[in-house]
Every structure is written in C-alpha cells, then in structure tokens.
Amino acid sequence: MKKRSLFFTLLLSASLIPGAAGVAETGGHGHPHEAKGIHIEALPKPKDGFKDLAGKVHVEKTTKTKVLDEKGNTAGTMTFEKNVNNSKFSTQASTGKQKVSVLAVADKQFRTKYKDWKTRIVQIVEEADEMFNRDHDIDFVVEAVAPWNSSGKNASDILDNLAAKFEGQPYKFVAGFTANDNFEAGGIAFQYPVKPDGPAFSVTLDMGTENSAKAARHEFSHNFGVEHDPQGSGIRCIMNYDYAYTVDVWDEAHNELIEKNKVWYQ
C-alpha cells in the first residue's frame, strides 16, 4: 500500500513540474542539429564549484592515444597504462566489452590553464566511463586528443562550434572540454533521437577533473538519447539535476534506453 501511494505521488509530481521535459534550449538561433529533432541539454554547475579527482583513475585497457595537432595530423602519442586495481566496482565487471572510440579535445583556455591538459581530459573521460563500464559494458577509449579553438557567446554556441569543427572525425564520440568564460553551464550535449550521422558531441566545463567527470557522464548519457528526470521528483538518477553530482546511478528507464541505444556506437 505504501509503495502504491509513493508511485502515484511520483506520477503526480512529475506531471505538475513545469519544464519536466528538460531545459531544452529554445533560443531558436538556427542550430543545424535542431532540424533533425536533436535536443540540446545543458547541465548547471555543481554547488561545490571546483574539485579535482584524488588518486588514480581506472584505465580499462592500455591505450596509445594519438596527439593531434591543429590540422588534425598526428603529432605524437601518449600511452595510458591499464589500471583497474582496487576497483570501486569490484563486485561487477569493470571492463566493458563494447569499446567506444573517443576524440577528446581541449580549447585554448583549458590548455592555457593546464600544461597537462592531455592527461586531464583523458582522466575525465576515464572517470566518466566508470558507470558505463559497470552497468552497460561500455568502455570509452580515448584514441586521440586534440587542441580546439572554441568560440561562441554561450554554451549552446560553443557546442555548435565543436560539432562544426569535428563533424567528419572517425570517432564515435567527440568530447570537448572548455574553460571559455562564455560557457555558462556545467556541460552541454546533443540528445539524439536516433543514431547520429557522425560522432556524438558534448562539451564540459573545467570544474576540476572530478566534477567535470560527473558532468561528462551526464552529457554522454544524453548522447545515448537519454533525457532529464524532473527536478523535485525524487528520482535518483544522474539525469536529475537534483542528483547529477551526488549519485552514480541511472534510473531504470534510462538504463533500459542506454541498453537499447548503445548499438548506435558499435
């Protein structure tokens, strides 16, 4: 009986909350992606501002990551050794069978701020993929890192700028990292209704490697077609703004959707 009333309460509150479908941008300044039914979803910044990861991140397989130059040519490689010891998720498989190639790029402001920008953006992606490995057998592999010169007057413009510059790239995901002052969100991504034509795009603000990883996994989820849970609903899921930075689970419906849509990135 108790369960039942809780169920109805959730249903009711979900239908009463304005903007329950998310904070999709309605600026209408002609995003090329909007025509295809692709939503743009922006995540607010965390309350605690800046936080770096403490300790090593898990790298599921040793990876030789290409370092690309401004023109997209390979300028060198960096090796990130496999490191899956003392896994936080020891009760479950920590290495996903489905490897998803990622091009991680950092804008000029990010690269100016951090000499070790390449390592930082690989760390962010590797930390962000923990939940995907644990729950969906998906392992993000940063096959290349590259510089990017971001431009735009807000987060949405900057996402468009990333997509325009890297649309032809042979990677499943292009993950942008920014320290551009015009980027007012914690992260932003395209929420695809169907498999995208090229790579899936997201941009995450520099908020320290830990907070950026939390934002990035939320953005990567949008790339799998996952939408927001309504704020105030009490639904514990990283797609609920109330919990985006404080839990490490998806709700049941989102888990099902990621399982269904992960075939997009095979």
Ligand SMILES: [Zn+2]
């Ligand atoms: Zn979002």
